[in-house]
Amino acid sequence: MHKLLPAEHNWPLHSAASSRAIEREALATLPPHTLMERAGLSAARLCLALSSSRLSIWLLCGPGNNGGDGLVTARLLHSHGMDVSVSLIGHESGRPLPPDAQAALAAAQQAGVNISEGLHPPQSTSLAVDALLGLGISRAPTGEITAAINCLNACASPVLALDLPSGLLADTGNLAGSVAVHAQHTLSLLTLKPGLFTAQGRAHCGQIWFDSLGVEHEAAPDALLLGAEALQTIARSRSASHAQHKGSQGDALVLGGAPGLRGAARLAARAALASGAGRVYVCLLESEASSAAEADAMRPELMQFAQQRLHDAPSWQDKVLVCGCGGGDAISECLPMVLRHAKRLVLDADALNAVANNPSLRPLLTDRAAQGLATVLTPHPLEAARLLGCSTADVQADRLKAARNLSTQFNCQVILKGSGSIIADPESNRLAINSSGNAALATAGSGDVLAGWLGGLWAQHPNTPPALLASAACYWHGRAADEQEAGPLRAADLVERMHALHRLTLAPEWGSRTPSTA
Template sequence: MHRITSASPADLFGLDASRRIEQASAARLPPHALMRRAGLAVARLAAALAPHAQVIWIACGPGNNGGDGFEAAAQLARRGFRLALTFAGDETRLPDDARDALQRARAAGATPLSQPPADYDLAVDALLGLGATRAPAGRMASWLSRLYDDSKPVLAVDLPSGLNADSGTALFDLGPGSAGMRHCLSLLTLKPGLFTAQGRDAAGEVWFDDLACSPAGEPPTARLAGAPATRLRPHASHKGSYGDLAVIGGAPGMAGAALLAATAALHQGAGRVFLGLLDASLPQLVAQRPELMLRDPHALALADLTVVCGCGGGNAVRAMLPDVLAQTPRLVLDADALNAVAADGALQALLAERSRRGAATVLTPHPLEAARLMGGDTAAVQQDRLAAARALAQRFGATVVLKGSGTIVAAPDGVPVINASGNARLATGGTGDVLAGMIGAGLAAGLGPAQAASEAVWRHGALADAWPSGQPLTAGALAAA
C-alpha cells in the first residue's frame, strides 16, 4: 500500500477494465481470498489513520464494497477497536463473498446496527464503491450526508460512494472536502475518476493497494503523469539550441495576457522570445521584460517559429489565424484563438489539415472553450472530461490540454494523461496564459506536443503546490517562478 502523490506515475483503469481485472484476479485465488485481502488493507489503513480511535463507524452497502467493509470490521475487531457497524441492505441478497465477510465480522464481535453511532473518530465509507448507478436515496443518502460533512475524517473504500470511476462526476453532493479529513483507498486498480472533475475533492488523499494482483495485460484507460525528468543543458549549447518562440496576442485592453505567456516561455527556457502584440500602441510594455523582443505580428517569419497564439487575442486574432495555421510548424492555440476556430468552419479545416502534414499542435481549452469547439455545452464536457479531451484530439489531430481539476492531456493516438499536481490557487486570471507559454517553450526546445504539454502542465501545478502558505499567487508571479 502506498500514498499517491502528484509525482507518482501510475496506470489508471476505468470501470469495465477494473471489473475484468477483478474477475481475473478472483478466479486465480481461493474463494473469498480477494475480499479478505481488500478488507485487511482497509483495516490496516484505518488503524494507521486513527490508531487511538474510541469508535470507528463502518457503513456498509449491499454489494461487494460492503463486503470489504465487513471484512475490515472483522480485522479491526480482532485488533481491539470498538466498532459501530451499519448495513444498508438485505442480508439475503448479499453476494457470496460479502455474505462470508459479514459472518466473519459477526464472529469477531462486530454485529450490524440499525443506526449510525452518536459519536465516532473515523468513518469508513463502504456503501457503494464501483457499484453506483443511480443517486443514493433514503437511509443511504442520510448516511452519506453525515459521512462527508467533514466534521470527522472519512476513509472511502475503493471510491467515495456515488463517484463515477471513469469520469469523476458524482451522483451525490459530496461537497468540496477539507484538508486532512478525507482519504480513499483504491483497491486492485487506480481509477481515473479519483483524479479529475469532482474526484479530487471527494477523495481527498488517495492511497492504493494492488492486493498483490497484476492487471494481467489489461491496457490502461489513462495514466497519471508523474513528475517529469530533469534535463541538464549541455555546456556547449546556445540560445539557438532551445528554439525561437513568438507569442501572438494582446489585443487592446488585454496585452497583459500575451506578456504573461511570453514571460513564462522565457522563464521555462525558450532560447529567444518574440512578442507580437495585436495592440501596437503599447511598445513600452516590453520594458518590463527587456529580454523579450517586440515584433509586428504580421511581419513574423511564422515558418521558422514556434508560436503561442490567442492569449488576450480578442477579436483581432481572427485575422492572423489563417497564416498561423497554415505556416507555423509548432503551435499552441489558446483562449481567443480557440474561440475564433470554434466559430469558423474554414479555420477548423485549416486546423485539422495541420496533422496531415505533420505540424505539431497543442490546444489548451478550458471547459467552456472545449464546449464551443465541440458544438455542445460545458456541462456535457465536465460530465466526461476524458471522453471530451479524446474526442477533440481525434477531431483535430492535435494534442488537447483540457484544463480544470485533474487537467487532461490527450493525443490523437495515445493513452490520455491526467495531471495530479496543482490546486485552487491557480483559479485566478492569467494562469492559463502562463501555461500556454510554458508549453510553447517545450515545443520550441524540440519536445513532441504530448510530452511538452504533459511536462508543462505538471510543472505549472507543482509551482502552485509549492507556493508559500499565506502568500497570494498571481499569474505574474507564477510566470516569473
C-alpha cells in the first residue's frame, strides 16, 4: 500500500472504463473472490492504522462490489477483535447482489459481524468507512444512498472512502449529483483514477492511499499523475560545469504590465530570474521614457526592454517570450507580431483573452506549430472557457477534456490551471495531472509566477520538449505551497519559496528509486 501525497514518482491513471477492463482481466485469471478478499484485507489494514483499537468502526456498505469490499473489511476487522458494525444501504430493493458481494455478505454473517439494514449509526466510533458506491456510480445518488452520504458528512469521526468517495465521478473529479462524501482518507483500489486528483477530487478525498491488489497489467494509462519525478527533466539536463555563464543560461523576455498592472509582469520576470534564466528582460507596455530606467526597483537584476524595440523582431525572437501577464487591452496591439515571430512563447492572462476576443489572432496562434514555433498556453478555467467558446462550468465539468480540446484546437501545449492542473500535449496526445499544490496558491499573481517560471526553465533548456518543462514548472510551483500551514502564499513570497526548492533538482535519479510504501 502506498501513501500517495506528496507524490515522489509519477503514477499511471486509469479511467473508469479502463479500470473495469483491468478488473475483468484480473477476475478471469484469479480464483473466485480473490480480488475482493485482497481489497478487504488492504482496507482492514488501513483501518487498523487509522483508528483506536478501543473504539468501534462503522462501515456503510452499498449494494454492489464496493459494498462487498466493505463487508470483507468488516469480517477481517471483527476477527481481529475490533468492535465492528455494518449498515447495509440500498439492499432492500430485492435485486440480487453481485456474486462476490453475496459471498462476502454470507461470510460476514457467518463470522458473527453485527450487520443491520438501513442507517443505524453507533453511539461512538473511531472511524467510519464509506463502501457505498465506489467506481460503480452511474447516476446521481438518490434515496437511502443520499441519506447515507449526508450522514457520513455529519459524522464526527474520520471517514475512510473505499476506492472513491461515494458520489464522486472517477473520470472528472466532479459530483454525480448534489452530494458526495467528504472523506479524510481514500483508499484507491486496483488503479488510480483521474478524478481523485482534479476538480473537486482533492477536496473530497483527503489523504489518498493506493493498493494495486497485486495485479499487474499492461493497459496504457489514460493520464499521468505528476510527482517529484517530473523534476528529472531539469536534473538530467542541468550542467554543473564551471564554464557556465549568464549567456549560456538563456534569455527570457516578459511582455505585459500595462499601467495599473505592472506587478503581474514584474512577478513573472522575478520568477524567470529565480528559476535560473541567465538574463531576464521586462517590456512594460505603454511605458513613458521617464519610467523606462528600471524594470523593477526591488530586483535590479531585471533589465528594461523598450516597447518600440518590439518592431525589431530579430532583437527578441530568440528569447523565450512570456506574454500577457498584466497586459490589459494594450497587449492586443503586440500580439500579431509576437505570434508571427516568437520562437518559444508562453501565452498567459490578457494575451489569452485577446486571442479569444479577436478572431484574426486565432489562425496566427494555430499556425505556429506548422512553422516550427513552440507555444504553451497557461489559462485558468475562465480563460479556457473564453478560448473554447463555452462556460466555465463546462470547462470544470471535464477538465481533462477541456485541456485536450484546447491543445488540439491550437496545436500547442496547455496548462489548464486549477485544483489538479492539467498538462496537455498534442504531440504525444497525453494528459498529466499535477499532484502538488493547495489553496494557498489561490491568490493574486500566482499564475504570473507560474508563467514566468516556465519561461525561465525554457530559456535554460531550449531543446527539452515544452510539455516536460510545463510539467516540471507545475510541480515545482505547487510544491512550494505544500508546506504552507494556513493562509495564502503571496506571489512575491512564492517566488522565493520556489527559489529555495532548487535543491530538489539535485536529488538522485528518480528512476532508480522505488515508490515509498505506507
